[in-house]
Amino acid sequence: MDLTFSERELAFRDELRAWLAANDPGPEPAEEAAHYAWRRDFQRRLYEGGWAAVHWPPEHGGRGATLTESAIFFEELGRARAPLPANVLGILLGGPTPMVWGTDAQKDRFLGPILSGEEIWCQGFSEPDAGSDLAALKTRAVPDGDGWRVTGQKVWTSGAQYSKWCMLVARTDTEAAKHKGLTYFLMDMEQDAVQVRPLRQITGESEFNELFIEDAWIAGDCLVGGVGNGWKVALTTLMNERAGLAFFLQVRLRRLLDDLIGEAAARGLLQDDVVADRLGALHVKAEILRLTAYRGLTAIERYGQPGPEGSLTKWMWSEANQELAQVAADVLGPEALLQGTRWGYELMRARGNSIEGGTTEILKNIVAERVLGLPRAGRS
Numbered sequence: 001m002d003l004t005f006s007e008r009e010l011a012f013r014d015e016l017r018a019w020l021a022a023n024d025p026g027p028e029p030a031e032e033a034a035h036y037a038w039r040r041d042f043q044r045r046l047y048e049g050g051w052a053a054v055h056w057p058p059e060h061g062g063r064g065a066t067l068t069e070s071a072i073f074f075e076e077l078g079r080a081r082a083p084l085p086a087n088v089l090g091i092l093l094g095g096p097t098p099m100v101w102g103t104d105a106q107k108d109r110f111l112g113p114i115l116s117g118e119e120i121w122c123q124g125f126s127e128p129d130a131g132s133d134l135a136a137l138k139t140r141a142v143p144d145g146d147g148w149r150v151t152g153q154k155v156w157t158s159g160a161q162y163s164k165w166c167m168l169v170a171r172t173d174t175e176a177a178k179h180k181g182l183t184y185f186l187m188d189m190e191q192d193a194v195q196v197r198p199l200r201q202i203t204g205e206s207e208f209n210e211l212f213i214e215d216a217w218i219a220g221d222c223l224v225g226g227v228g229n230g231w232k233v234a235l236t237t238l239m240n241e242r243a244g245l246a247f248f249l250q251v252r253l254r255r256l257l258d259d260l261i262g263e264a265a266a267r268g269l270l271q272d273d274v275v276a277d278r279l280g281a282l283h284v285k286a287e288i289l290r291l292t293a294y295r296g297l298t299a300i301e302r303y304g305q306p307g308p309e310g311s312l313t314k315w316m317w318s319e320a321n322q323e324l325a326q327v328a329a330d331v332l333g334p335e336a337l338l339q340g341t342r343w344g345y346e347l348m349r350a351r352g353n354s355i356e357g358g359t360t361e362i363l364k365n366i367v368a369e370r371v372l373g374l375p376r377a378g379r380s
């Protein structure tokens, strides 16, 4: 693994740094609607500056950035304390899926508005009885004239309340084996047959929602990748999920840790051996995470596809972030337990880290089976 940047990568980083310095996103609003508006505004600025999706090919409005440049992009975003763009799911997962599986007409129709943030996308995969075991999903789509009628329920749909389009996986064949009877659609959220009910989290905000879909209409040209091919198309979406985020997450962890060290210093607690020891351990974890994220990148560059490091970094990040939030609570004392405070928010939000984007148990299964070659869970 070579951690030195090439001339081209350094030029990319410097250009981005200069742009971010001239486009300060401003302070992060605490209130949910204002926070979302802040992220949407920042995406518009990224778009106007040509930075909305650096990893997309130039013909689709990106910069054709290499993996290392994409990693630099997320690192610099984190360093500048800039938010993830409002349409992060559209940019990271949504757009790249029709790029692989979509028709030219779909690429023309959908990619531009994702980039500009004009049309926000959400991911309608999980259901009440299908999360880790996604192929068990029951939402049903049946052909109707030149389109499809869809009925079912989705849950945990992040950002659905702001979204125009939903990446929806539905069952189109109840007779076929469970992975084979699925089809991937783009569902227009702006119809009465789709009801979005925000779920209130322990933090008080509603990042995700329930979707109640009752005979919703999907036009035939919004089917992606062919009937019965939904599992493969969904895997493309999922594979893109962690690719860039690992870098943003490791930088976010570093930033939080630096802030926490500052809080501890301000309270004279760096002299306390127990506190110093716990902060030191977190520093080591943050460094391991950074280097593992780079190792994953090297694997993709060498073998052309993500290695198991993706699961490892997500698992390590969630554990480290939860530990950090707990150390913060111990350092700050009762102050960290108050709602509406930064560290109180971190403590509560961190609970979901080991569930979102793949639970820790599932990630451990992946590492056990695909890295260590242990027998598959529940099977002899």
Ligand SMILES: Cc1cc2nc3c(=O)[nH]c(=O)nc-3n(C[C@H](O)[C@H](O)[C@H](O)COP(=O)(O)OP(=O)(O)OC[C@H]3O[C@@H](n4cnc5c(N)ncnc54)[C@H](O)[C@@H]3O)c2cc1C
Pocket: 122, 123, 124, 125, 126, 127, 128, 129, 130, 131, 132, 133, 155, 156, 157, 158, 159, 207, 208, 352, 353, 355, 356, 357, 358, 359, 360, 361, 362, 365, 377
């Ligand atoms: C903040 C957040 C945002 C999310 N956003 C979205 C989104 O936008 N779109 C979307 O589709 N989904 C989203 N999700 C859903 C997320 O992908 C699922 O919660 C996750 O896949 C787990 O599914 P589940 O909740 O149904 O739990 P289950 O799969 O029911 O799991 C329950 C428990 O059993 C364990 N378990 C299950 N199977 C196994 C096994 N084989 N071996 C060992 N243990 C096992 C799990 O680890 C877990 O602890 C989001 C979740 C969170 C927390």
